[in-house]
Amino acid sequence: MKIDTEGHKFKEGAIQEGLVRWKSPSNIALVKYWGKYGEQLPKNPSISFTLDAAHTITEIDYRPKADDGKLEINFFFEGKPNEAFGQKIEHFLKKHVALFPWVTQLQMTIKSKNSFPHSSGIASSASGMSALVMCLSDIESKHNGEEISLAKASYISRLASGSASRSVFPELAVWGSHNAIEGSSNLYATTYSKEVNPMFTQFHDDIMIISAKEKSVSSTAGHALMNGNIYAENRYMQANQNLMDIIRSMKEGDLEKFGEIVESEALTLHALMMCSTPSYILLEPHTISVINEIRQYRSESKLPLYFTLDAGPNIHLLYPDDIADQISPFIEEVLQPYCVGGKIIKDKVGQGPQNLINE
Ligand code: DP6
Secondary structure, eight states: OOOOOOOOOOOTTOOOOEEEEEEEEEEEEEEOOOOEETTTEESSOEEEEEEEEEEEEEEEEEEEOOOOSOOEEEEEETTEEOHHHHHHHHHHHHHTTTTOGGGGGEEEEEEEEESSOGGGOOOOHHHHHHHHHHHHHHHHHHHHOOOOOHHHHHHHHHHHOGGGGGTTSSSEEEESOOTTSTTOOSSSEEEOOTTSOGGGGGOEEEEEOSOOSOOSSOHHHHHHHGGGOTTHHHHHHHHHHHHHHHHHHHHHTOHHHHHHHHHHHHHHHHHHHHTSSSOOOOOOHHHHHHHHHHHHHHHHHOOOOEEEEOSSSOEEEEEOGGGHHHHHHHIIIIIGGGSGGGOEEEEEOOOOOEEOSOO
16 A cells, blocks of 8 residues: 655645544554564564553644744643643654645644553553554544545654554554465554454453563664664564464464463563563562462463563563453452552453544
């Protein structure tokens, strides 16, 4: 698919003031993106569940202004002016002004809030950036009369944060080209729900907050460290293989294989951090304790409860809907005490971004 990367200015006098508001979810990678090149391109393909409860709501209140080539943005996060985030957005818009040349024709007030506490350690770039991009795409679509293209929204979200490219699609999304997946691309993500057993579109992801501290090394810095990692090339090969295998396991409804791959992906990601130069560790003692508890419970109960991790210490508990009632006492009694303040965000596979303003 060809993405139109040259936007257009709005016709003078054609812009009216308006308000757009979108909710966009976070996502959890099953096969991880870790390592990039060029302009935000992934070294290997990845696949993720789109989430639901963990999301960002962003609105843009806009009105026309004289086009002096300058941006005029006020940014509020969780109700308060936030200069650091505002500057990040301005930097992004300036860098990619060819995509939205009309931004200098508007005065914009952007307000954003997350469904999860800011200090919960949950990555917010995927939901935050995709929500912003959906708002911008909506403004553009209102003025050029064309429908929002999710492929283009994914392309733009990728430029802001790689994992955000996957958040614009419902249920399952693949980002990164793989010769066994038709239409897959390094430039944008594509939806991948058709060929999976419906059990996977109802999957649970309970996010256990093991630590709410700020990460010591950002994902962006972590990606960069893959460049000198002696295991990098083997890792990219493994990810390609794991993607093929996980897709097959989801088609066949093979939970055991699915679980084996997601857990291996999570531990590989953290192993790569531990053996990069300089080396670093984002896991906490409670992360390891919870992993051991899950594995012991699984071997005793034979129930398909698995875990994954993103680039942090929090555990994502993955399980099919039909065992939810059965495993909830174990989660509450054994696992919850490991969480800060007993905090678990009960999430599920979700349907992607939602327009919150009825037209
Ligand atoms: C471990 O998308 O946060 O969550 O592109 O630099 O913004 P940037 O990185 P980011 O990296 C996510 C890494 C990951 C795996 C994944 O989501 O695939």
